Amino acid sequence: MSSRRGRGENGRRPSRATVIVALVLALIVVGSAVAVAYLTPLMSVRNVDVVGAKVVDETEILRVAQAPTGTPLLQVDTGAIASRIAVLPAIEEVTVEREYPSTLAIDVTERVPVAIVDQDGKVAVMDRLGVTYQSFPDRKSLPSTFAGLPTLVTDHPGPKDPTTTAVLKVAQALPQWLHDRTASIEASSPVDITLVLDSERRAVWGDSSQNDEKAESLRQILRLKGDEFNVSSPDYPAVK
Structure with missing residues (x-):
């Protein structure tokens, strides 16, 4: 017995209206999740982790980073934080990434x-x-x-x-x-x-x-x- 894909139990394809409604609902769900992440403190900055600091004082890195604790992660300008840290003379390279649900990860490479x-x-x-x-x-x-x-x-x-x-x-x-x-x-x-x-x-x-x-x-x-x-x-x- 052959089978047909993309049809319901009655053998009919979903109507165009049904597909549109499903897509709209999916967008609403995704949009709501983004709004929650962007606007609420549910996924805000609670921890700032520094990796790679051996010679440079971690306290100094955190001071110049000015990480906005309590701010939702999606609102954090990671590029601006990286730019502030890169000013430290002994830092060769730095990356700042969001780690959900509540951490900013600062990875530094010190100059040799x-x-x-x-x-x-x-x-x-x-x-x-x-x-x-x-x-x-x-x-x-x-x-x-x-x-x-x-x-x-x-x-x-x-x-x-x-x-x-x-x-x-x-x-x-x-x-x-x-x-x-x-x-x-x-x-x-x-x-x-x-x-x-x-x-x-x-x-x-x-x-x-x-x-x-x-x-x-x-x-x-x-x-x-x-x-x-x-x-x-x-x-x-x-x-x-």
Whole structure:
């Protein structure tokens, strides 16, 4: 026996009027639910959760966020809250989302300090993207958090400078033992990078590729006497 879809028990299709009435009723239900969510305190902000804050004080994030507790979630301008938080220097990225029934979730990504640079007579902290976001009068004023960072020395340090980008890539790839011994990283171009070690010996690095191999090659030859160690071709290191 064959069956027919879209017909009632009597085999007739629903009338056009019936369909329209059903759609109208559905819209009323949806509209009512939206109105309840938008106009009543049933789903208002009662909790504000901050995720990702390690260095930045969570209290400071909440202070600048100015989250409107008691306001229905649908009325909250999440973009405005995110913009206020993004002003904090140590925040790289922030997202603010509604989590029903009553929570605002703030997810922050903090800047990763990679190097320090001399800038306008001060010492500035540069993040992994090449952005300077904190400055201090001199090196003695640097907090211990930043004191161990290498100094970046390039002609035009900044996020749009290819040489800066290459140096930061190298700085982040250094193993801890070498990072701790690197006083500064100098570069005149993306392929002319040199590490200046705390012993004032120099390690010619070349470009920002094969960083693991170069670090291992340097570790092997640092035991030799010399002032300059060239590991730009890690398979064929040279000492002067």
